[in-house]
Structures are given as C-alpha cells and as structure tokens.
Amino acid sequence: MPPVTTALIVANVALFLLQSVVPGLVVPFALWPLATASLGQDVSFMPWQVVTYAFLHGSLLHLAFNMFALYMFGGAIERVFGPRRYALFYFVSVVSAAATQLIVAALSGGIYPTVGASGGVFGLLLAYGMYFPHNRVMLLFPPIPLPARVFVTLYALIELFLGVTGSQEGVAHFAHLGGMIGGYLLLRFWRASPRRPVR
Numbered sequence: 001m002p003p004v005t006t007a008l009i010v011a012n013v014a015l016f017l018l019q020s021v022v023p024g025l026v027v028p029f030a031l032w033p034l035a036t037a038s039l040g041q042d043v044s045f046m047p048w049q050v051v052t053y054a055f056l057h058g059s060l061l062h063l064a065f066n067m068f069a070l071y072m073f074g075g076a077i078e079r080v081f082g083p084r085r086y087a088l089f090y091f092v093s094v095v096s097a098a099a100t101q102l103i104v105a106a107l108s109g110g111i112y113p114t115v116g117a118s119g120g121v122f123g124l125l126l127a128y129g130m131y132f133p134h135n136r137v138m139l140l141f142p143p144i145p146l147p148a149r150v151f152v153t154l155y156a157l158i159e160l161f162l163g164v165t166g167s168q169e170g171v172a173h174f175a176h177l178g179g180m181i182g183g184y185l186l187l188r189f190w191r192a193s194p195r196r197p198v199r
Helices: 003-021 023-029 034-038 049-055 060-081 083-108 118-131 148-165 173-192
Strands: 136-138 145-147
Touching: 003 023, 003 049, 003 060, 003 083, 023 049, 034 083, 049 083, 060 083, 060 118, 083 118, 083 173, 118 148, 118 173, 136 148, 145 148, 148 173
Parallel strands: none
Antiparallel strands: 136 145
C-alpha cells in the first residue's frame, strides 16, 4: 500500500483508539457550525476543525467503512498522482467537504458536530471513477458489480437524494458531495494548468 494512504489509515485508527481513552477529544476537534463560535469555549467552531474532524469517527463501523474505502480507492489514486499531489487532493476534498457542511449547517440552523473521513474518501471515489471508469466496483447491497463511473454517479445521486429529503438523519450527505465537488474542481484546475512534476 502506498505511503500516504498507509499514513492516513494509521492516523485515523490511532486517533479512534485515543478517542476511546479520551472521549473529550472529540469536542475541540470535531467540526462545529459557525454559529457556535459565540456559545463558549467547550462548544465552538475553530479554524483547525476543517481538517481535524476528518481524523475522528463516531463508531467502529464508521471508521471501518471509511478506512476500507480509503484502502480500496486511495492506493490506486496515490499511484496515479504521486504522494504530494495525492495528499493535496485528499486534504482539499476534506476542506471542501467541511466548507459545504458549514454552509448547510448555517442554512439549517443545526447545532451538532461533524466527524469522519468521508469527505476525503468521496473525493477519492470521484477521482477513481474518472481515472478508472471501466474498473468494476462491487455494490454491497445488492452485490452487483458496476463500472466505476456508474458506481460513482449512482452513489452521488443517492447522496443528493438523501441530503435533500433528509431521510437518513445523522449523516452529512452534503459534506460527502462537497468532498466530491472540491476534488473535481482541483482535477479541472490541474488539467488546465501546465504540466509540472509534483511527485
């Protein structure tokens, strides 16, 4: 497995284990809405949260799902981009997911924290669909193999539907889409820029 993908998985697992020992770690490092900045020191938005939230997870299943996706899609994309560009792409997806979630929270008035690497993972998912469009990806339910570009498109539409309808509470669907959008815009920028070695 490539080095940056390995480091990200190790960091996420290590911080999840630390969470179990120090539960209060989630409060200052989860992503809180901008409206909480005036509520006090314990529950408040801070700039570093747009990155740190992506290393925290709500449950073992949440962590396992994200790390499996990071392993499945991240390694292939890191081999295409190289370590530096891959790391930049991942964190741009994470930050764009955070920005999207902050906007959604401001519009909805919700006061709740967001955690999880899903924003970065969805950016990688988009890149995988663009660079390996014909590779087969197996759905979990039902177990049907689909071309990667069909899988990515279907997943994005499901996320949009669930986000608009609010039929699956407790999941930041628009943040997932924000990760995809941020990743897509960065890819478009790179393709429009003169080629320079970045490995």
